[in-house]
Amino acid sequence: MDYQVIVIGGGAAGLMAAIRAAERGARTLLLEKMDRPGRKLRISGKGRCNLTNAAPLEEFIAHFGPTGRFLRQAFHRFFAPDLVAFFEESGVRTVVERGGRVFPVSSQAQDVVDALVRRATEHGVNLRPRSPVRRLLVAEGRVVGVTVAGRARPFRAPAVIVATGGASYPRTGSTGDGYRWAEAVGHTIVPLRPALIPLVTAGTVAPRLQGLSLRNVTVRVLVGGKRTAEMFGEMLFTHFGVSGPIILSLSRLVVDALRNGQAVTLSLDLKPALDEHTLDRRLLRDLDSQGKRQYRTVLKGLLPAKLIPICIEQTRIPARKVAHQITARERARLRRWLKDFRLTVSGHRPLAEALVTAGGVATREVNPRTMESLLVRGLYFAGEVLDVDADTGGYNLQAAFSTGWLAGNSIPLETEDERTGGR
Ligand SMILES: Cc1cc2nc3c(=O)[nH]c(=O)nc-3n(C[C@H](O)[C@H](O)[C@H](O)COP(=O)(O)OP(=O)(O)OC[C@H]3O[C@@H](n4cnc5c(N)ncnc54)[C@H](O)[C@@H]3O)c2cc1C
Structure with missing residues (x-):
């Protein structure tokens, strides 16, 4: 030999x-x-x-x-x-x-x-x-x-x-x-x-947020509407969807769910350190202390700049509405959005990129x-x-x-x- x-x-x-x-x-x-x-x-x-x-x-x-x-x-x-x-x-x-x-x-x-x-x-x-x-x-x-x-x-x-x-x-x-x-x-x-693969999302939200990196967020994976996994850490928006450490780690189960023909949605908790009640108190305080400011200005204290237009659209609160006119129902919508910002997953990048x-x-x-x-x-x-x-x-x-x-x-x-x- x-x-x-x-x-x-x-x-x-x-x-x-x-x-x-x-x-x-x-x-x-x-x-x-x-x-x-x-x-x-x-x-x-x-x-x-x-x-x-x-x-x-x-x-x-x-x-x-x-x-x-x-x-x-x-x-x-x-x-x-x-x-x-x-x-x-x-x-x-x-x-x-x-x-x-x-x-x-x-x-x-x-x-x-x-x-x-x-x-x-x-x-x-x-x-x-x-x-x-x-x-x-x-x-x-x-x-x-x-x-x-x-x-x-x-x-x-x-x-x-x-x-x-x-x-x-x-x-x-x-x-x-x-x-x-x-x-x-x-x-x-x-x-x-593919495992550890970026995910493609439907619509234009991710491309509009391209380059935005979020630290300290919780991402939940909903398969067929049911919460199946969640992870806390860092993620990133790209021209096609989402990537970054927690997305890559969650991708394994997302890929398998997609292959089984199941609908997958990501739910982003942008304020994971605050429960609904504490977040509501924080929002009340912000809206009160900045009562004469417009909604879009108040959001600056809560969100990265790139997310503000998306937040305004999805919470359906006029950007120029002054803070003290924001109703309890609107505030509840904002609170829910901050805890449950959704993205629909339409696919994943190819195996070659995993x-x-x-x-x-x-x-x-x-x-x-x-x-x-x-x-x-x-x-x-x-x-x-x-x-x-x-x-x-x-x-x-x-x-x-x-x-x-x-x-x-x-x-x-x-x-x-x-x-x-x-x-
Ligand atoms: C961009 C990127 C970043 C990563 N970062 C990390 C990280 O930081 N930490 C971590 O734990 N993992 C990381 N990974 C995963 C990790 O690199 C791989 O899991 C690991 O390299 C696998 O090692 P391996 O030896 O099995 O295969 P490979 O490292 O892929 O080596 C296989 C080798 O076999 C050779 N080969 C193939 N076919 C033939 C053939 N017919 N004849 C002769 N030679 C052949 C190839 O040329 C290659 O050199 C990363 C992966 C990628 C793509």
């Missing part, structure tokens, strides 16, 4: 898998189809790379939803503190920011990529960029190697780790190849859907203790190619690093006898 393990894909999962395998002494080949590894890592976290999260294990796993259970073993072996220690040893110091998000102190995702490549090279990984794998070679139920485009002779190895990523941001190299190979050898592929792909290789067909396929011996999966995905906050990268580490840690090392053919 040419190598003891071939890792396909030089992203977070593949680099970590190759490093761990090589660290254990395995002759390791890492095949990356792009001109250099780590392209998605380089743009992650807006170029700052939110590489994990400081949340405790149970809370961490909860951020994956139902697919999180599969990761328990991987996290048990290699979790956030191990990852932080790994990077510290590699010269990348980290810092914990708001929401437990962990970033490199330098705020440079490239430092993370460089450290991984350096560690891989130090351990003797043969890293080959511009090497697009075409096919997995499987004989008698076990993997024996891979073929690479433009190369006549296949690479042979008794273990292959597929770490080809998802199907979003294809320009970073992740074009979904791993799903096709897995399916071809009998694996179930849970339907691919931060993460939901769906993928069904986890029930993969051994959670090793990441080895339960169908093909010697075949391993790591990272986003698996059917796991989480909220924003560093959880997805930790899953890629942990499953990569576990796969690299699990490939069998041949004995000296096997290597020399018993000579």
